[in-house]
Amino acid sequence: xxxxxxxxxxxxxxxxxxxxxxxxxxxxxxxxxxxxxxxxxxxxxxxxxxxxxxxxxxxxxxxxxxxxxxxxxxxxxxxxxxxxxxxxxxxxxxxxxxxxxxxxxxxxxxxxxxxxxxxxxxxxxxxxxxxxxxxxxxxxxxxxxxxxxxxxxxxxxxxxxxxxxxxxxxxxxxxxxxxxxxxxxxxxxxxxxxxxxxxxxxxxxxxxxxxxxxxxxxxxxxxxxxxxxxxxxxxxxxxxxxxxxxxxxxxxxx
Numbered sequence: 321x322x323x324x325x326x327x328x329x330x331x332x333x334x335x336x337x338x339x340x341x342x343x344x345x346x347x348x349x350x351x352x353x354x355x356x357x358x359x360x361x362x363x364x365x366x367x368x369x370x371x372x373x374x375x376x377x378x379x380x381x382x383x384x385x386x387x388x389x390x391x392x393x394x395x396x397x398x399x400x401x402x403x404x405x406x407x408x409x410x411x412x413x414x415x416x417x418x419x420x421x422x423x424x425x426x427x428x429x430x431x432x433x434x435x436x437x438x439x440x441x442x443x444x445x446x447x448x449x450x451x452x453x454x455x456x457x458x459x460x461x462x463x464x465x466x467x468x469x470x471x472x473x474x475x476x477x478x479x480x481x482x483x484x485x486x487x488x489x490x491x492x493x494x495x496x497x498x499x500x501x502x503x504x505x506x507x508x509x510x511x512x513x514x515x516x517x518x519x520x521x522x523x524x525x526x527x528x529x530x531x532x533x534x535x536x537x538x539x540x541x542x543x544x545x546x547x548x549x550x551x552x553x554x555x556x557x558x559x560x561x562x563x564x565x566x567x568x569x570x571x572x573x574x
Contacts, residue, residue, distance in 0.1 A: 326416055330424035335431060337398075344394045348432060352386040352440060355506075356448075365448050375448035379440060380532035381505040386436035388525060391429035391468045392475040393496055397488040399425065399476060404485040408570040418570075426472035433468050452536065459545065460535035466550050467528045470557025474524070477560035480567040499525045524556040 338344055359378045366374050402408050411421055437460070444450030452460070482491045500506055502516050503526035509517050520526040527549040534546050 323417065323420060327420050327424060327427075330416065330420055331427050331431075334424050334428040338394070338428065338432065341398075344398070348386065348389040348394055349436065349439075352382050352389070352436065353443065355385065356382045356440065356444065360448055367449075373449040373451075375444055376450045376536055376538045377508075377533075379444050379450055380529055380536050382440055383437055383532050384503070384505050384525060384529040385500065386440060387433040387464065387467050387528065388471055388496060388500075390432040390436060391426070391471040392478070393492050394432075395425050395429055395472060395475040396478040396482065396492050400479045400482045400488040401485045403479065403569060404572050406572060409572070412570050422476065422564075425476070426469065429472050429475075430465075430468040434464060437464060450536070451538070453538070456535045456537070456544070460532065462550065463528065463531040463535060463546070466553050466557075467524075467531070470524060470553045470560070471528075473557045473560035473564060476568060477563040480563060480569065483573055496525075499523055502526070504529050521552075524553045527552045 338348075356375075356378060359382075360375050363378075364374060399408070402411075412418065441450065441452055445452070478492065478495070482488050499520070502512070502520035503509075503523065504512075504517075504520065505525065509520070509526075517526075531546040531549040531553070534544050537544075
């Protein structure tokens with residue numbers, strides 16, 4: 321069996337596991353949609369001067385939440401659980417190459433993130449009048465690719481500091497929830513103090529949010545390539561990949 325065949329089979333298996341995981345499906349698929357409905361209900365969806373809907377400004381933050389959940393939070397919890405239950409140890413004794421197993425985790429996260437991007441955009445368009453700027457569609461695709469790859473590496477690196485299966489949800493949420501707030505995902509950066517923005521800009525969540533905002537910016541006249549945001553996200557991904565190569569564990573932490 322070729323490595324590509326094994327990769328595709330493992331990817332199909334990982335997507336099947338995700339679909340059968342109620343908690344993962346809720347926080348990754350349903351929760352971002354709930355936030356979209358809540359934001360438009362609480363803050364309104366008036367029409368701006370250029371004819372765009374206010375909901376267009378909410379979508380990038382919701383997408384950031386969905387991408388982070390699919391490629392970072394859910395894999396960090398899942399891989400820690402598998403490690404502590406001895407699943408990863410048993411995987412090492414199978415013919416599946418380790419790189420196939422790890423790459424499948426990243427690819428499954430990307431597939432879910434891409435699916436959520438389409439779903440959120442369609443729901444925003446049909447129900448709230450959100451319009452994607454087609455000129456900036458390449459920006460959106462590149463941001464999705466770079467963000468998914470980097471966040472997948474960060475999620476795997478995060479497993480190295482999670483001591484147990486029970487601690488996995490607590491540790492990941494303790495790290496990510498504050499980042500959502502200081503990165504403009506829940507609260508627009510224009511309404512927060514400058515020092516909060518400065519701290520948020522140290523982390524990749526803020527830069528992914530800003531890169532996605534440029535893709536949906538209703539005031540944009542043409543494509544603007546957010547190279548600075550992509551660079552910061554990629555650097556975080558490279559550092560996380562180095563941590564994974566050095567410290568990732570396949571055996572339970574006992």
